[in-house]
Amino acid sequence: MAYNIEDDDEVFYGGGSSKSSESSESRSSYSSEPKKTDPEPEKEQPTESEIEDQIRSSRHDRMRAAEYHDVTRLRQKGAEHRADAAKYFKKYRLEEADMVKYQQYAAKARRKSEKHMAKSKDIMVKAEDKQAELEYLKAGKEERARIKIAKLKGKSAKHMSKSSKHQAKAAKFTQKAAAKRQKANAYLEKSKTHEAEALNFRRRADNLEKAQRR
Numbered sequence: 737m738a739y740n741i742e743d744d745d746e747v748f749y750g751g752g753s754s755k756s757s758e759s760s761e762s763r764s765s766y767s768s769e770p771k772k773t774d775p776e777p778e779k780e781q782p783t784e785s786e787i788e789d790q791i792r793s794s795r796h797d798r799m800r801a802a803e804y805h806d807v808t809r810l811r812q813k814g815a816e817h818r819a820d821a822a823k824y825f826k827k828y829r830l831e832e833a834d835m836v837k838y839q840q841y842a843a844k845a846r847r848k849s850e851k852h853m854a855k856s857k858d859i860m861v862k863a864e865d866k867q868a869e870l871e872y873l874k875a876g877k878e879e880r881a882r883i884k885i886a887k888l889k890g891k892s893a894k895h896m897s898k899s900s901k902h903q904a905k906a907a908k909f910t911q912k913a914a915a916k917r918q919k920a921n922a923y924l925e926k927s928k929t930h931e932a933e934a935l936n937f938r939r940r941a942d943n944l945e946k947a948q949r950r
Contacts, residue, residue, distance in 0.1 A: 807941050807948075814937035821930035828923035835916035842909035845902045852899035856892045863888035 866885045870878055 804948075807944050810937045810941035810944065814934045814941065817930045817934035817937065821927045821934060824923045824927035824930065828920050828927055831916050831920035831923060835913045835920055838909045838913035838916060842906045842913060845906035845909060849899045849902035849906060852895040852902065856895035856899060859888050859892035859895065863892065 863885050866881055866888065870881055870885075873881055
């Protein structure tokens with residue numbers, strides 16, 4: 737009895753290449769061993785003494801950095817105090833200049849006061865002399881003399897008033913000069929205080945630098 741075998745049946749019954757053979761070939765291709773590579777050399781681990789040396793070195797560097805920071809900080813503080821000292825010294829000089837100015841104004845006013853006072857006294861002396869001569873004058877001349885005496889006394893009083901006015905100005909300028917002197921001394925004290933602080937910080941920084949070099 738004859739059987740008709742189709743293509744599919746031929747493959748199934750072994751007429752062609754079997755699927756099992758193909759899968760075995762694919763398995764053999766995937767199961768190939770990977771290429772062997774040379775192992776990396778292991779890094780040498782530091783010893784305990786080397787680690788301790790590194791710790792000591794790190795601590796030393798940190799200490800040096802901290803000391804340097806301290807020095808720079810001290811010098812910064814010193815510079816700030818020097819700037820403040822210069823600022824207050826400038827104010828001291830300005831107040832001192834105003835003080836001298838008011839002192840000169842006061843001296844000038846006193847000189848004017850003394851000048852008017854001297855004129856007032858001279859005029860009063862003339863008036864007193866005229867007053868003493870009245871009893872020796874006749875009636876007509878006596879009247880004219882009395883008028884002149886009154887005018888002289890008025891002129892003397894005018895110079896006396898001017899003298900007092902300038903004396904008041906002198907007192908006012910003297911008071912202003914005293915206030916300026918007080919402010920100037922206060923600024924000078926602040927300037928010297930900051931200057932002393934700047935010197936103190938500078939010395940501390942110098943001493944710390946010397947200690948670091950040892």
